Amino acid sequence: MNKKFQFAFVCGVALAAVTLSQQSVKADTTTEGQATEQVAKSQAVAQAPTTQTTTTEDQNQESVANDDQTQVAQSNDQQATQPSQTTEDNTQAAQPEAQDSSAQATTQANATASNITPLKGIVTTKGYTQLYAQDGSVISNRVLGGNTAWLTDQKLVYNGQTYYRVATNEYANANNVVLTYGHQANGVVRVKSWGAASYSRNEAGFYKNGQANYAANSVWKYDRTDSSNGRTYYQIGNDIWLNSDDSAVGPAYQNPNGWLQIQNSQIKPSGGSVGYDLYNGVEGVKVWLVRRYFGYSNAHTIYDGSVASSVRSLQARKGLPVTGVVNLATWKAMGYSEADWYGIDSYVAPLQTNITSTRSQHIEAMINQAYKYLGKTWISGAASMPAYGVDCSGLVTQALYASGVDSAPISNIQHAQPGHEWNSRDYWADARIPHINFNNRQRGDLIFFTDPSTGIIWHVGILLNRDTMIESWPYAVQVHSIYGNRGNIAGVKRVFS
Structure with a gap:
């Protein structure tokens, strides 16, 4: 062979040997x-x-x-x-x-396996919680955080231990978690007119637990909800549930959107600070008491220059800062109590309705509260407790509170502030209380009157029937005919649809 041929032959043999070596290693x-x-x-x-x-x-x-x-x-x-x-x-x-079939069985949970039970629940970890595979082996590279909730859809029983699946082929040991059902929620549910069966929950689902039915129109707080077979369940006690066939969330009656909405919890004072000071232009019960202290007439209850002058003299005599403004210290110097200072402002009529109340019951609650003021003094700008008096719009405001209606920004405190004496005009202008045809008027509607000399709204009453109203008119709360010289009838508005 010549040298070139020999060199090529040697290289070929070496390349073949390397190739054979790589194939052997791979195999x-x-x-x-x-x-x-x-x-x-x-x-x-x-x-x-x-x-x-x-x-x-x-x-x-x-x-x-x-x-x-x-x-x-x-x-x-x-x-x-x-x-x-x-x-x-x-x-x-x-x-x-x-x-192969054995590998597939160990890498994916098999819902038909005898040691696996389908369920629908939530497990909450007691602390940092180890994860396991379906074969009971530990998943070593991660854990579940403490006090965290995880959906579970399977229970696995393996080698005497119970596990709940929290992800594909990842399980938490039952000893390390708490199993519950449904989702946390807070609300109120009312029983329908035929009563409600009592249910409990286990891994198989909801079942009647044999307890007595819950009374029609009773109201219960719930802390969890769940769903099954197209029904919603509400947990009202420890594993005691009502379902949506027998109960409902929300009120039995509610006004349409755009109307004043009905509340099912106690309304709070609004429109200013509880314990507000008295100064020029303020009206209401506290001003009425201050004017009476100094001997002024309450034909119109307003804090004016005469009252401010008397207050300054009192403050000078008592060694108080001479401001002409009645604060708590000046109020107490007059002999009035701190409890009244705050109590007059904070009074909101107790709620007389709940989520089971009908439209008629809301109307009756409104009228019932108005009657509590019957015979009390007319006080301009007043919208407080029946121990004192109110004016016409103050009577309406407190009557609405009792029926579950908050008319804010028209409110009990706001009514006493300067510029808000004529809340009857604000109610007339409020689009959340729709106007209705006068011929369709009925019990519970609001009727409005204008000043004959100006044509401006100046009075409002609550209809007891088509021709009679309860009202506050100088100088007392009374029942009176709508045709009894209260001005010109402007129209009627409806609070409850």
């Missing part, structure tokens, strides 16, 4: 036994590289197992530096290209 590191073991280890770490499935002799198994352990350890090291991911994503990453 040694991919076995069916390795694939099965790799799947099991992938389940323990929830994420491992995909492996190929080929065949080789049994003599290679020990070497393969050592290679797998190294690979799993590297996978754990990599995952420890990464944020937690959902188990579903991790399981997908761990799926081999080909799986």
Whole structure:
């Protein structure tokens, strides 16, 4: 051979030897036994590289197992530096290209397995909680946070232990969590007119627990809700539930959108500070008491210059700052109590209705409150308690409170502030109380009157029937004909639709 030919022959032989060596190594590191073991280890770490499935002799198994352990350890090291991911994503990453039936059973929960029971609930961790795979092995690279809630859809019983599934192939041990049903909620539910059966809940679902039915129109607070078979369930006690066939959330009656809305909890004072000072232009019960203290007439109850002058003299005599403004200290110097200073402002008529009340019952609550003022003194700008008096719009405001209607910004405190004496005009202009045809008037409607000389609204009453109203008119709260010289009838408005 010449030298060139010899060199080419040697290179060819060497290349062939290298190729044969690589094929032998590849065959040694991919076995069916390795694939099965790799799947099991992938389940323990929830994420491992995909492996190929080929065949080789049994003599290679020990070497393969050592290679797998190294690979799993590297996978754990990599995952420890990464944020937690959902188990579903991790399981997908761990799926081999080909799986036999045993590998599939260990990598995905089988809802038909005898040790698995479907359920619908929530598990709340007692503390940091270890996760387990379906075969009971520990998932070592993440835990659940303490006092956190997780949806569960399966119960697994394995080797005498109970587990709840919180993600694909991830389970929490029952010893480390508390199982509950439904979702946390806060509200009030009312029983319908035929009463309500009592239910309890277990893993199989809701069932009648044999307790007595709950009374028609009774009202209950609930703290959890759940759903089953198209019904909503409300937990009103420890594993005591009512369902939406027999009960309902929300009031039996509510005004349409755009009207004054009905509330089912006690209305609070609004429109200013409870314990507001008295100064020029303020009206209401506290001013009425101050004027009476100094001997002034209350034909019109207003804090004016004469009152301010008398207040300054009192303050000088008592060693108080001479401001002409009645604050709490000046009020007490007159001999009035601190309790009255705040109590007069904060009075809101107690709620006389609830979520079971009908339209008629709301109207009767309004009228019932108005009657509590019957015979009391007319006081301009007043909208406080029946122990004193009110004016016409103050009577309406407190009557509405009793029926569950808050007419804010028209309110009890706002009414006494300068510029708000004529709240009858504000009610007339309020679009949340629609005008109705005069011929369709009925009990509970508001009737308005104008000053004959100006045509401006100056009076409002509450209809008791088509021709009679309860009103506050100088100088007392009384029942009177709507045709009894109160000015010209401007029209009628309806509070309850």
